[in-house]
Amino acid sequence: MLNIEGVTKQYNKLDTAVDNLSLRVLPGEIYGFLGPNGAGKSTTIKLITGMYPVDFGSITINNFDIKYNTIKAKQSLGYVPDTPNFFLHLKGIEYLNFLKDVYAVPQERCVNTIMTLATKFNMLHALEDFIQNYSHGMRKKIQIMGSLLHNPRVWVLDEPLNGLDPKAVFTLKELMREHAEKGNAVLFSTHMLETAEHICDKIGIINNGVKIFDGVMQEVRNAMQSEVSLEKLFMELTKNDNDTD
Template sequence: MIEINRITKTFPGKTAVKDLSLTIPDGKIFGFLGPNGAGKSTTIKMMTGILPIDEGSITMNGKDISKEVLAAKQMIGYVPDRSDIFLRLKGIEYLNFIADVYDVPQEVRETKISELTKQFGIYEALDDHIQTYSHGMKQKIVVSGVLLHDPDIWILDEPLTGLDPKSSYMLKEMMRDHAAKGKIVFFSTHVLEVVEQLCDEVAIINQGHVQFQGNMKEMKQQFQEDQNLEQLFLELTQNG
């Protein structure tokens, strides 16, 4: 379970997230929606320990991200919204580096690297430098690295951006399988139809505040039964 308790993050001249609370239960695919500048990425960076929390707390399966940093981060697999990292490394060097960070045994990593990169169609490019990869290939190598240590909690910031249809379908199936094992997938997206296809629960954030949290049925019942998610999203964020 992820418990976000009244977190606030302020930057000079702006409060990006204000008194935000969310509870994400196990076994769920949880969609995090909001317009640009709503506070999505700031929230995710606090959840992953990249940004310090000014007020409030976040726990990952009972581990406080601010106090039990390593224990909490061991549970997380994080895909950032930008995949242009470690560009001077070869694909295989990057994956072995990530495996080293998470103490993935040699035999396990070799099997996982082979399986994941073949699934994503980048196995043949592992000896190439990441800077030569297309945007979609960079996204695939980052996702492969995240899955190497089999984390309980996936936190994915726009994970489908740049993926070809086959890889996008594959990742969505992986997300479903992960949730079916009683684990958590938390992801932000602008692709509203993906939310309707995938999500068990949704939160909509605007101007640093949660406007709604619940499942799709509850959201549609709260408003108009004949509205689609895009109409609801526009209504909830019309003041953004």
């Protein structure tokens, strides 16, 4: 569903942001993408979306190569960025209708999806307001809603929980599970390790651009020979990290 093979991204010869990264997210999986600040998570996600070109390796989304079948790949992708400060000059409903046109979503299906998601996120009252007047959390909610309008086969979210209230966090976790159970793939980056531990089918940990773990939680515990939390495991695996905020 989402396949990253030997991907490398260099900003210059001395700065390798992502180093020979390979990972797969299969249909029905929620994949938690973890790492310290500056580890390469957001760069990887921007490579998946096609915002950054891949220097070496390949990325396929729903069997479409992001480099050679860019449009088809992006049509299969739903993306929630870490910073929700986009399209501020539009009203919430205008933003959603714009995405409806971009992805050629049928009108009736679009209306039903908007009503369902706006109700879940308590956003019905805000659809006619300008996004620039939204709080950070409301901007994140409208982008989550927009990312699901076309029912993407691969849903990628970059730090989606930041700025959301507890009810919205619960709703988003439910949506991620529902989306995966329909046979889709979900990848999200987060620093909320407890949430990742409970919701993810698989986790990957990246540090200094290099993948240092990829598997299910039980595999990590078996390797460590103890029933410990993901937080403790994460700290152990990244204990040599010297990155700062």
